[in-house]
Amino acid sequence: MPDLFTVIDDWLVSLLTGWGASGLILDIILSLIGSLVVVGYLLTLALFIIWFERKVVARIQDRIGPNRVGPWGLFQNVADVLKLMTKEIVIPSGADLIPFLLAPVIATATVLMLWAVLPFTRNAIGTDVSIGVLYLAAVSSLGFMSILMAGWSSNNKYALLGAFRAVAMLVSYEVPLILMLLIPVLLTGSMRINAIVEAQSIWYVFSMPLAALIFYIANHAEVARSPFDLLEAESEIVAGYHIEYSGMAFATFYLAEFLHAFTISALTATLFLGGWRGPFVDQVPTLGIVYFFIKSFAVYFVNVWARGTLPRLRIDQIMDFCWKLLVPVSLLLLVLTVIADKTALQFFSGYSVGGTAIEMLPRSAVLFGVNLLVAGIAVVSLAQQGRRDREADLYPETAVD
Amino acid sequence: MSLTPLHAIFALMSLFTVGGAVGVVLNRNLIYAAMYLVLSLFGIAGLFILLEAPFLAAVQILVYVGAISVLITITVMVTRCVFCKEPPPRQLTLVAVMAALVMVTLGFVIMTRFGGLTPAADVPADSIEQLGVAFVNPQAYLVPFEVASILLLGALIGAIFIARDDLPRDEEAVGGDDHA
Known part of the structure; x- marks a missing residue:
């Protein structure tokens, strides 16, 4: 059965060729149509994402959530958007107008740019560039600039403090994030996103659970949601970098935040949960998009769950957690994974780095063992440190620092 | 040689690079200068993509836009004299002459030592x-x-x-x- 997306693509190509387009012009028109469709789809999906999140958080907090507009309150966000559009964008006196208005646009644009390399199905991918994973890292680092611009141009000390905190945190969590981005690249031997998906006949979350967990936590921090939401800690800095934003300018930041949270879920699903892979996907490639979104929403549910359950951390706790736990553990995991993988490849004949799930089984078992080992080391060292802390509290005179 | 869309993209990216650089030098507001720097670095990344060097482009954005620009911007934001109205520098002519000299020297070296402009090889x-x-x-x-x-x-x-x-x-x- 032909893929739906290939059929559409073929039809568009024949239509445009009939109209006299060819070569580079044809490519440009097709890319434009593709990006418009994906962006339009994502901006519409954002309404559903926000509804989903509000419903889930409401249930966690024993409320009902939006339930007035439309069935199950589905159209609540449409009403909210209409309201926000009619609201005035208040520009504070002394604000730097151009960066002030540019910041929310850049924030949304950087999130949308990530989708250029995420495959919905085997054939439906914006562009399968050879540097896919590096592109993801590069583009997600662009978001810092928009936060800094917003915080600076608002002419508000809370906004600036919030922006500084945000960037300090985001830059720190970028380190374990990129280290763990390397794991799928190493295991696949390619930075191409589609190649990474193809290689996961056993999902990487099963062979590298610790890597998936660290990647997920670092990503969770990158979108600055509870428990990492100190950049909008109401009790400390009011609302952080977007305190002065109102109306559609605020809505754009809000949209960027929710879309980003969903995007990192899609990323986790692609890099560690096998993306569009699933039963019968070889016969019916269009099914891939269904699996992709089921997995993304499953990860997103965990994201919302953590947000609804965990309290906010202090900034020193967040930095400690990143630099003293996540970074050393990721470094150790990365090095041990490489050593174990290459050693096993050298000495075991049945060890295969590609192929079907059965052929990949020995490799997954070895990698899983490495993960267990590193997790064990991390837990033991944490426990010992906790004991040292308690002893230092109990017998301060004998404490050796 | 006919004009293709690639020429337009090249012109746009060059405009970003050179215009951003001019903005960095001429702007008296340090924050704006930092933002123009981002624009300029972006243009360079675009040029790398045009040269079919996507790895360099991504690294350019990751390192320069994502890290160094953020560092520069934060440094500028916490300096004491962001809002000071400094008089424009007096040695502007001297600096312009020096910059022109450097450019001429670089151009001369490229044209003589490296065999001038050659068509891009296949990547x-x-x-x-x-x-x-x-x-x-x-x-x-x-x-x-x-x-x-x-x-x-x-x-x-x-x-x-x-x-x-x-x-x-x-x-x-x-x-x-x-x-x-």
């Missing part, structure tokens, strides 16, 4: 793989790569050493929460 499809292999190949770039790594590590340790507050004001400050 192999697996250029990323070749680059990766070259980095770990002792005949190619292994030694420079490792030397650069050690240099960066040294810079990292040096930065930590300088930033570290090693002079305790009293004993209490040491015992506190320093269990690292």
Whole structure:
């Protein structure tokens, strides 16, 4: 059965060729149509994402959530958007107008740019560039600039403090994030996103659970949601970098935040949960998009769950957690994974780095063992440190620092 | 040679690069200068993509836009004199002459020593793989790569050493929460 997306693509190509387009012009028109469709789809999906999140958080907090507009309150966000559009964008006196208005646009644009390399199905991918994973890292680092611009141009000390905190945190969590981005690249031997998906006949979350967990936590921090939401800690800095934003300018930041949270879920699903892979996907490639979104929403549910359950951390706790736990553990995991993988490849004949799930089984078992080992080391060292802390509290005179 | 859309993209990227650089130099507002720098670096990344060097483009954005620009912007934001109305520098003519001299020299060297402008060669499809292999190949770039790594590590340790507050004001400050 032909893929739906290939059929559409073929039809568009024949239509445009009939109209006299060819070569580079044809490519440009097709890319434009593709990006418009994906962006339009994502901006519409954002309404559903926000509804989903509000419903889930409401249930966690024993409320009902939006339930007035439309069935199950589905159209609540449409009403909210209409309201926000009619609201005035208040520009504070002394604000730097151009960066002030540019910041929310850049924030949304950087999130949308990530989708250029995420495959919905085997054939439906914006562009399968050879540097896919590096592109993801590069583009997600662009978001810092928009936060800094917003915080600076608002002419508000809370906004600036919030922006500084945000960037300090985001830059720190970028380190374990990129280290763990390397794991799928190493295991696949390619930075191409589609190649990474193809290689996961056993999902990487099963062979590298610790890597998936660290990647997920670092990503969770990158979108600055509870428990990492100190950049909008109401009790400390009011609302952080977007305190002065109102109306559609605020809505754009809000949209960027929710879309980003969903995007990192899609990323986790692609890099560690096998993306569009699933039963019968070889016969019916269009099914891939269904699996992709089921997995993304499953990860997103965990994201919302953590947000609804965990309290906010202090900034020193967040930095400690990143630099003293996540970074050393990721470094150790990365090095041990490489050593174990290459050693096993050298000495075991049945060890295969590609192929079907059965052929990949020995490799997954070895990698899983490495993960267990590193997790064990991390837990033991944490426990010992906790004991040292308690002893230092109990017998301060004998404490050796 | 006919004009293709690639020429338009090249013109746009050059405009970003050169215009951004001019903005950095001429703007009296330091924050704006930092933002123009981002624009300029972006233009360079675009030029790398046009040259079919996507790896360099991504690294350019990751390192320069994502890290160095953020660092520069934060540094500018916490400097004491962001809002000071400084008079325009008086040596503007001298600086312009020096810059023009550097450009002429560079152009002269490129045209004479490196054989002038040559048409771009075909880029192999697996250029990323070749680059990766070259980095770990002792005949190619292994030694420079490792030397650069050690240099960066040294810079990292040096930065930590300088930033570290090693002079305790009293004993209490040491015992506190320093269990690292």
